[in-house]
Amino acid sequence: xxxxxxxxxxxxxxxxxxxxxxxxxxxxxxxxxxxxxxxxxxxxxxxxxxxxxxxxxxxxxxxxxxxxxxxxxxxxxxxxxxxxxxxxxxxxxxxxxxxxxxxxxxxxxxxxxxxxxxxxxxxxxxxxxxxxxxxxxxxxxxxxxx
Amino acid sequence: xxxxxxxxxxxxxxxxxxxxxxxxxxxxxxxxxxxxxxxxxxxxxxxxxxxxxxxxxxxxxxxxxxxxxxxxxxxxxxxxxxxxxxxxxxxxxxx
Numbered sequence: 635x636x637x638x639x640x641x642x643x644x645x646x647x648x649x650x651x652x653x654x655x656x657x658x659x660x661x662x663x664x665x666x667x668x669x670x671x672x673x674x675x676x677x678x679x680x681x682x683x684x685x686x687x688x689x690x691x692x693x694x695x696x697x698x699x700x701x702x703x704x705x706x707x708x709x710x711x712x713x714x715x716x717x718x719x720x721x722x723x724x725x726x727x728x729x730x731x732x733x734x735x736x737x738x739x740x741x742x743x744x745x746x747x748x749x750x751x752x753x754x755x756x757x758x759x760x761x762x763x764x765x766x767x768x769x770x771x772x773x774x775x776x777x778x779x780x
Numbered sequence: 781x782x783x784x785x786x787x788x789x790x791x792x793x794x795x796x797x798x799x800x801x802x803x804x805x806x807x808x809x810x811x812x813x814x815x816x817x818x819x820x821x822x823x824x825x826x827x828x829x830x831x832x833x834x835x836x837x838x839x840x841x842x843x844x845x846x847x848x849x850x851x852x853x854x855x856x857x858x859x860x861x862x863x864x865x866x867x868x869x870x871x872x873x874x875x
Contacts, residue, residue: 647801650800650801650802650803650804651801653804654797654799654804654863655799655800655801655804655865657863658799658863658865659799659865677844716870718870718871734870734871735871736871757833757834758802758832758833758834758868759834759837759838759868759871761801762801763800763801763802763867764801764867764868766801767800767801767867767868768867768868768869768870768871769870770867771839771867771868771869771870772870774844775870
């Protein structure tokens with residue numbers, strides 16, 4: 635995919651991730667520069683969760699989403715209580731993954747290869763901000779408290 | 781010095797902002813509306829202004845608490861100045 639076009643789509647979909655949205659959701663942006671969108675979810679009632687979206691070939695391909703601890707290391711025991719975060723090993727990466735349409739790991743998982751990215755691409759619920767929001771809403775229901 | 785009518789009006793108003801990853805409504809500051817107005821009214825305005833095609837699976841929260849858009853602010857126990865966090869509810873593949 636043309637990297638200039640990918641960058642343009644990335645910047646268009648992330649331009650509103652700022653200001654009072656970050657305050658309301660208690661999000662901390664660690665990096666937001668194509669091809670990386672790296673955000674930490676904070677809360678007084680649960681352990682922080684860091685989500686790193688790698689968008690090298692976005693949106694020809696969906697973003698690859700890493701589930702990290704606050705320090706940036708892979709979280710091998712992510713919070714439980716939501717089926718968005720699959721705590722099992724992904725068939726390709728071997729790590730826990732975001733099991734939701736719109737993530738590269740979902741669409742490449744052996745159980746979902748028939749559910750194509752094209753079914754979701756260009757829908758606001760599944761753009762970069764939409765995916766981050768979905769994961770945040772899922773995380774807010776997890777039962778993994780400090 | 782404010783009159784009783786002004787005081788009553790102030791008590792019946794709420795200042796609201798809606799934030800999404802597609803932008804905020806209003807862009808700056810807050811919209812003053814009646815506490816008896818349904819929350820859905822400002823969510824629809826935000827959807828139109830921010831050109832969001834569909835909000836069918838979206839959820840509205842204030843301070844992390846899910847609110848009912850079909851009820852009024854007062855029915856949702858909301859008052860003062862609030863920011864509504866509006867966005868898509870989680871999906872999930874369930875492998």
